[in-house]
Structures are given as C-alpha cells and as structure tokens.
Amino acid sequence: MFLKDxxxxxxxxxxxxxxxxxxxxxxxxxxxxxxxxQYPDNRATxxxxxxxKGEVVMPHDENNEHTCTGCTACELACPNGTxxxxxxxxxxxxxKKKKAIDAFIYRLEMCTLCNLCITACPSxxxxxxxxxEHSVFDRSKLTKILNKxxxxxxxxxx
Amino acid sequence: xxSLESITKTTQDWxxxxxxxxxxxxIECVIVIVLCITLFAILGLVLVLLERKVxxxxxxxxxxxxxxxxxxxxxxxxxxxxxxxxxxxxxxxDKFLFNLAPFVxxxxxxxxxxxxxxxxxxxxxxxxxGVLYISSISSLSVIGILMAGWASNxxxxxxxxxxxxxxxxxxxLSAGFAVLTIVVLTGSxxxxxIVAAQENGWWLFKGHIPVIIAFVLYIIAVTAETNRAPFDxxxxxxxxxxxxxxxYSGMKFALFFLAEYINxxxxxxxxxxxxxxxxxxLHIGHxxxxxxxxxxIPSSIWFMGKTFFLIFVIMWFRWTFPRxxxxxxxxxxxxxxxxxxxxxxxxxxxxxxxGWHF
Numbered sequence: 001m002f003l004k005d006x007x008x009x010x011x012x013x014x015x016x017x018x019x020x021x022x023x024x025x026x027x028x029x030x031x032x033x034x035x036x037x038q039y040p041d042n043r044a045t046x047x048x049x050x051x052x053k054g055e056v057v058m059p060h061d062e063n064n065e066h067t068c069t070g071c072t073a074c075e076l077a078c079p080n081g082t083x084x085x086x087x088x089x090x091x092x093x094x095x096k097k098k099k100a101i102d103a104f105i106y107r108l109e110m111c112t113l114c115n116l117c118i119t120a121c122p123s124x125x126x127x128x129x130x131x132x133e134h135s136v137f138d139r140s141k142l143t144k145i146l147n148k149x150x151x152x153x154x155x156x157x158x
Numbered sequence: 159x160x161s162l163e164s165i166t167k168t169t170q171d172w173x174x175x176x177x178x179x180x181x182x183x184x185i186e187c188v189i190v191i192v193l194c195i196t197l198f199a200i201l202g203l204v205l206v207l208l209e210r211k212v213x214x215x216x217x218x219x220x221x222x223x224x225x226x227x228x229x230x231x232x233x234x235x236x237x238x239x240x241x242x243x244x245x246x247x248x249x250x251x252d253k254f255l256f257n258l259a260p261f262v263x264x265x266x267x268x269x270x271x272x273x274x275x276x277x278x279x280x281x282x283x284x285x286x287x288g289v290l291y292i293s294s295i296s297s298l299s300v301i302g303i304l305m306a307g308w309a310s311n312x313x314x315x316x317x318x319x320x321x322x323x324x325x326x327x328x329x330x331l332s333a334g335f336a337v338l339t340i341v342v343l344t345g346s347x348x349x350x351x352i353v354a355a356q357e358n359g360w361w362l363f364k365g366h367i368p369v370i371i372a373f374v375l376y377i378i379a380v381t382a383e384t385n386r387a388p389f390d391x392x393x394x395x396x397x398x399x400x401x402x403x404x405x406y407s408g409m410k411f412a413l414f415f416l417a418e419y420i421n422x423x424x425x426x427x428x429x430x431x432x433x434x435x436x437x438x439x440l441h442i443g444h445x446x447x448x449x450x451x452x453x454x455i456p457s458s459i460w461f462m463g464k465t466f467f468l469i470f471v472i473m474w475f476r477w478t479f480p481r482x483x484x485x486x487x488x489x490x491x492x493x494x495x496x497x498x499x500x501x502x503x504x505x506x507x508x509x510x511x512x513g514w515h516f
Contacts, residue, residue: 010494017479024216024478035218 052130053113056083056106058146059127065154066147068125070101077120082111090152100153104146109139123157162280162458190282194271198420203233205419208466209473216477237412245408248311255309260406260413263302267420269295273349274427277437277458281350288349289341292428293334296383299421300326303385303392303402306414310405318401321484322385322392328491329382329389335499336376339368339506340432343515353436358443360435364516368506373433375499380425381472382487384418388479391487426468430461434468437461443516 027033039046060066070087088102104126118128126146136142169189173182207222207230214221222229247253273288275281285291300323307319341347343365344355355361361369382389393401403414430436437457441449482490509515 010498020478021474024474027218028212028215028474031215033218034220036220038220 048130048132050130052132053115053128054131055108055113055129055134056111056117056126056146057129058104058125060148060151061154064148064151066125066151067123067154067157068101068104068147069123069153069157070099071122073120073122074117074126077116079114079116080110080112082107083117101147106144106146108134108142108144161456162277166280194268194282197271198268198416201423202416202419203237205423205469206233206236206415208469209419209476212470212473213477216474240412241409243408245406245410248405250311251405252309252311255305256405257410259302259306259309260410260417262305263299263417264413264420266295266299266302267417267424269298270421270424274424275349275353275431275436276461277456280437280458284348284350287347289337289347289352289432293330293337296333296421296425297326297330299417302417306406307402310402312405314398314400315402315404318392318398318404322402324484325385325389325391325487326383328488329379329495332375332491332495332499333379333383335496335503336372336379337428337432338503339365339372342503342506342510343369345510349431349436353431353438356435356438356441358441359516360433360438360440362433365506365509366515368502368509369433369515371498371502372506373429375495375502376429376433377468377471377475378495380429381475382491384421384425384472386418386422386472387476388481389487390476390481391484422469422472423465426472427461427465429468430464434464435460436464 037046058066058068070085072085072087075083075085084105084107085101086103086105087099089097090100092098113128115128118126134142170182170186173185176182177185210232211221211229213219222232225231225235247256270292272283273281273285273291275284303322303326304319307315307317307322310316340352340361343361344352346352346355356364358364362373365372385392391397391401393403398404403411406414435441437460439449439452439455439457439460441452
C-alpha cells in the first residue's frame with residue numbers, strides 16, 4: 001500500500017511538472033503572440049485605457065475660450081494644494097465687473113491624479129488626459145498655467 | 159579536413175620542433191589557460207543573453223532588443239558596466255575571505271573544465287579517473303559559497319550559504335549515482351572511454367529504461383547543485399534578497415554570476431558526455447551510410463549542440479517551475495531521488511551483468 005502511494009506520488013509529480021513544461025514550451029515556440037507593448041516604437045499607435053489619468057488640462061475651443069469661472073471649487077477640493085487660482089475682474093461691455101481667472105496654476109509634481117478637482121468643477125472646465133510622458137530636466141517645468149494667454153471665458157457660463 | 163584535432167597536433171609539432179619539451183609544455187599550458195579564459199568570457203556573455211532571451215520567449219516578451227541587432231550586445235554592455243562599478247567590501251566583513259570567495263568559486267569551475275572532451279581528441283587532460291575527478295571537484299564549489307555567505311557578515315548571506323550547503327551536499331548523492339550508472343555500463347571512469355563506448359549509439363538509447371531514469375535524476379540533481387531555479391533557495395530573491403552574494407558588487411558579483419553560468423555549462427557538458435555521447439555523432443547500430451553522413455558534421459558542433467540543448471532544458475525548468483521550500487527540497491532528495499537512484503543503480507547493474515542493454 002505504501003509503495004503504491006509512493007509510486008503514484010512520483011507519477012503525479014512528474015506528470016504535473018511535464019504539464020507545466022508543455023505550457024511554457026508552447027509559449028516558447030509561439031513567439032508571434034508577444035503580449036507586451038513595444039513602447040516607444042509604437043508611440044504613434046499607442047492605445048491607453050479611457051480611464052487612464054495622466055494630467056489635468058483645461059480644454060479651449062477654437063476661439064481660445066474656456067469655461068472656467070474661477071469659482072475655486074477645484075482649489076478647495078484638492079487635498080494637497082496642487083491647484084492655485086488667481087482671479088481678476090473683467091469689465092464687461094455694459095460696464096459691469098465680472099470675476100474671471102487670471103492664472104490657473106497647476107503643479108503636476110504635487111498632483112496625485114485623484115480626480116477630485118474634475119468632479120468638483122461645476123462647469124466642466126478641466127479634465128484628465130492620458131498623457132504620461134512627464135519627465136523634464138527642471139522641476140519648475142512641472143508647474144503649469146492651464147489657461148492659455150489671452151483666453152477668456154465662454155459666453156453664457158456663470 | 160580542418161578540425162580542432164589537427165590544429166592542436168600541428169601546434170604541438172611546431173612547438174616541439176622549435177623549443178625543447180619543457181618549454182613547449184609551458185607554452186602549451188599558457189595557450190590552454192588563455193583558451194579557457196576566453197571560453198569562460200564568451201560563455202558568460204552567450205549564456206546570460208540566451209537565458210534572457212529564453213526567459214522572454216517563455217514569458218511571451220521580446221527580451222533585450224536595444225543594444226545591437228536583436229540585443230546581442232546587451233550582455234557585453236552589462237559586463238562593461240560591472241567592470242566600471244566599485245567593488246565594495248563591507249566594513250564588518252571578513253575582508254580576506256570576502257575577497258577570496260568569488261575566486262574560489264571561479265577556480266572550481268575552471269578545474270572542472272579539465273577532463274571535458276570538447277571534440278574528437280580535443281581534451282585538456284584525459285585523466286583515467288575523469289568521472290571521479292568531476293564529482294569530487296564539483297563538491298568543492300560549496301566551499302566558495304559558504305565562504306562568501308560567512309564572510310559577508312549578513313544574515314541573509316549566511317542563511318543562503320547554509321541552504322546552499324545543505325542542498326549541494328544532499329543532491330551530490332543522486333548526481334553521483336546517476337553518473338555511476340554510466341560508469342557501470344561502460345566499465346571505465348575515463349571520459350574518452352565513455353565517449354568511445356557510445357560509438358554505436360548513445361547510452362540514453364542503448365541503456366533504455368534505467369539510463370533514462372538516471373538521465374532525469376541527473377538533470378534534476380545538477381539543477382539543484384548549480385543552485386538554479388526551482389532549487390535556487392540559496393539566492394531566493396523574495397526571501398533572502400540575493401542570498402550569499404547580497405553584499406557583493408561590481409566585478410566580484412560578476413564573477414559569481416559568471417561562475418553560475420559556467421557551472422551550468424559544465425554540468426550540461428558532462429551530462430551530454432555521459433548520456434548523449436559527448437562529441438560522438440548520432441550513430442544508430444549498423445546503419446553504415448547513415449553513420450557516415452552523421453560523421454560529416456564536425457564533432458565539436460555535435461558536442462556544443464548537445465550541451466546547449468541540455469542548457470536549454472535547464473533554462474526551461476527555471477522559467478516554468480516555482481521555487482521549492484527548504485523542507486520540500488530535502489524531502490525530494492532523501493525520500494524520492496535517493497531511493498530511486500539506489501534502486502536504479504541496482505537495476506542497471508543487473509542489466510550490465512546480464513547484457514540486456516544494446
């Protein structure tokens with residue numbers, strides 16, 4: 001009885017090992033099925049997941065207009081002080097004073113990409129883009145001003 | 159026909175004609191040393207690259223592909239980097255032993271090269287106790303590893319070295335028994351005799367069942383003896399950082415790394431010599447014309463082909479099997495491999511006496 005168990009142990013062990021080797025041998029002989037991304041060779045055709053969060057940007061339309069009202073909801077929502085909004089007052093044609101942003105300062109080096117600013121924004125002025133090539137030689141290059149120079153708020157956004 | 163045999167013979171004749179025998183011998187020694195070191199360097203580069211490529215293919219990756227076409231200069235670049243790095247010796251280490259250990263490991267690997275027949279009549283030292291010499295020298299490598307582990311003054315290193323000691327001491331037994339089966343069949347310990355005995359077929363085919371069992375046992379045991387995965391407990395990355403060579407850096411680390419691959423080459427060369435006929439071409443019994451065709455392939459290519467096939471098998475093991483626990487390791491040896499190899503030796507003795515092999 002002992003001998004029978006012993007032999008079946010050996011046979012089971014060897015056969016399960018061979019099964020594993022067959023699997024890896026299959027992979028070895030089928031080199032066409034490479035599953036890794038050949039970055040940076042495939043940079044042009046690189047597909048990232050939709051929910052990949054790489055950086056906060058402020059979309060501008062063709063008239064260089066954004067939808068940020070300068071309400072600072074994102075600045076308040078940010079857990080680590082990544083966003084700093086400097087506001088100014090624009091004088092509208094009717095002579096009314098209107099609050100607008102002067103500079104939307106975004107510090108990428110402090111950002112944890114938690115997405116809280118995006119959800120806090122009432123006017124969808126900022127969004128996350130799947131851009132991950134952030135390496136620079138100087139830290140100060142990571143402090144970005146998101147609103148483009150000369151841009152203004154879109155009509156009808158309060 | 160230009161063969162390694164004729165090259166060595168012309169060289170020797172020329173040296174003997176020019177110098178007196180003692181100086182000729184000294185010059186031959188120097189040539190052999192230079193050739194050995196060159197072989198080591200080339201093997202180190204080739205085998206590391208081969209391993210990385212095989213690993214990549216098995217894991218459905220591409221592997222190194224940046225330096226040179228297909229990444230063939232990757233290991234040369236790595237070696238250059240290791241040469242330029244600082245070989246740090248820890249403050250509280252035993253400096254003498256710490257610096258000696260990599261050289262002991264390398265020296266053992268070099269000594270093992272002596273009786274290996276690389277091609278027809280191309281052998282450094284055809285000693286009449288070749289197999290015994292190999293099994294005795296290969297057990298010395300544990301001294302270098304223990305030395306490295308102890309002198310590092312690091313608990314991981316010491317644990318790795320101790321595991322390696324337990325492992326090598328126990329697996330040597332079944333490797334020795336596997337080798338003995340061939341010695342029983344051949345009736346000689348000399349490597350050239352063992353190769354010559356396989357002229358009408360390799361032992362793996364001639365010796366059928368017991369030799370196949372012995373071959374499997376040999377492959378398992380030498381995988382353990384060279385501290386390769388799945389028996390790499392001595393340097394288990396996830397448990398002991400790097401085991402006995404945790405504290406080594408730069409070229410001293412490179413020597414350990416090189417010695418590992420050289421050892422793989424040597425055990426595979428011995429396995430190829432014993433079971434697959436060494437440099438002997440594939441001969442099948444009395445098929446004269448087939449044997450003649452096979453003879454046209456140079457013997458060195460036969461030897462290297464068989465050796466690299468076995469190296470590939472061992473790499474295949476490494477990238478397939480998970481690492482054993484230390485108790486499983488010792489169970490496998492003392493409860494399975496050793497009884498099976500003892501029984502197998504008995505079987506092969508009966509077969510050799512009764513003449514039941516081909």
